[in-house]
Amino acid sequence: DLAHGPSSRSSKLIHGGLRYLETGQLRLVRESLMERQLLLRLAPELVRLRPFFVPVYATTRRRPWQLWAGLSLYAALGSLAPATRFGTLPRRQWGRLDGLEQDGLQQVFRYFDAQTDDARLTRAVTASAVRLGAELALHTEFVEADVAADGVAMVVRCGDRGEELRTRVLVNAAGPWAPRVAARIRGTPSAPDVELVQGTHLLLAGQMRAGIYYVESPDDGRAVFVMPWKGTILLGTTETLYRGDPEDVAPLPQETDYLLRVLAHYFPAYGRGATRLLGAFAGLRVLPRGGRAFGRSRETLLHTDRGTAPRTVSIYGGKLTGWRSTAARVLERIAASLPCREVLADTRELRLDPVD
Numbered sequence: 001d002l003a004h005g006p007s008s009r010s011s012k013l014i015h016g017g018l019r020y021l022e023t024g025q026l027r028l029v030r031e032s033l034m035e036r037q038l039l040l041r042l043a044p045e046l047v048r049l050r051p052f053f054v055p056v057y058a059t060t061r062r063r064p065w066q067l068w069a070g071l072s073l074y075a076a077l078g079s080l081a082p083a084t085r086f087g088t089l090p091r092r093q094w095g096r097l098d099g100l101e102q103d104g105l106q107q108v109f110r111y112f113d114a115q116t117d118d119a120r121l122t123r124a125v126t127a128s129a130v131r132l133g134a135e136l137a138l139h140t141e142f143v144e145a146d147v148a149a150d151g152v153a154m155v156v157r158c159g160d161r162g163e164e165l166r167t168r169v170l171v172n173a174a175g176p177w178a179p180r181v182a183a184r185i186r187g188t189p190s191a192p193d194v195e196l197v198q199g200t201h202l203l204l205a206g207q208m209r210a211g212i213y214y215v216e217s218p219d220d221g222r223a224v225f226v227m228p229w230k231g232t233i234l235l236g237t238t239e240t241l242y243r244g245d246p247e248d249v250a251p252l253p254q255e256t257d258y259l260l261r262v263l264a265h266y267f268p269a270y271g272r273g274a275t276r277l278l279g280a281f282a283g284l285r286v287l288p289r290g291g292r293a294f295g296r297s298r299e300t301l302l303h304t305d306r307g308t309a310p311r312t313v314s315i316y317g318g319k320l321t322g323w324r325s326t327a328a329r330v331l332e333r334i335a336a337s338l339p340c341r342e343v344l345a346d347t348r349e350l351r352l353d354p355v356d
Helices: 018-023 026-042 064-077 091-096 118-131 175-183 253-266 320-337
Strands: 047-057 105-116 141-148 151-158 161-167 170-172 194-205 212-216 223-229 232-236 240-242 277-288 301-304 312-316
Touching (some): 175 277, 232 253, 301 320, 312 320
Parallel strands (some): 047 212
Antiparallel strands (some): 194 232, 212 223, 301 312
């Protein structure tokens, strides 16, 4: 039952966020590239480097010089580590690119980022925490909480049984449910102005053998990934404003059509009706309200009840790649609220092993 929500509905990527350079999120890209390098070392069975291909056509909005400049900055922010190397693919090798459309193709850039199984990664992180003494309570509902001078009194429910708990600090890491959880905590400031944006992915019959393709939607120019995934093609994602219950999020017909058009545009052999849809899923992002979703900040926001020695911390937004650094920031923020304890491990050195 772990990774039931967005932790199993992502693009399955541990990446620096190349496209965030366009909106000037350099600190986020730098942090993400550092975290990627860390996870490649600490979780080699769960996080693997993959080649990414960026085709450039006569109609592509981002011109070769822009991509070269962006990839150069990407490499610099990654401290020019071996995993940040990039270049262009010789024309003689284009025929190996899984049937990529050749008409009008001018250049193909190749760089490297990482792919993961998000659900397996979640289980590995949880198992690691349990080995170090964390307690896990699945099928437990958070009901409400009251903030007091010395901590938080809260009520949880498991089945028909309610239980009262007291804690020094309550961390709200509920993803798209975070605003709802925050509303049940009395005595804290109102939540920041955020909204939910859904991203849909499709699973299709077929294979991408050369690597992952980072393409530009011909409709609106936004980035779409075409990826190999467990013997199938994983295609995503979209950005659609969502106002319902996070539990009910589901792919929309117009999102499916949008993604299939992108696939057919770049890979004609997978045109409409030529491939079988095996499944689809949608996850939710928590983003600052307003503006086009594609250009909004992906920075993680930590919202506390007070500036020093907080009793509550709510986490809004962020990327899968930054899960460890976000946790480290939370612990740094709440350290003054907790009693002194012996350090058991440093997550910058703690290996993550698969549990299944």
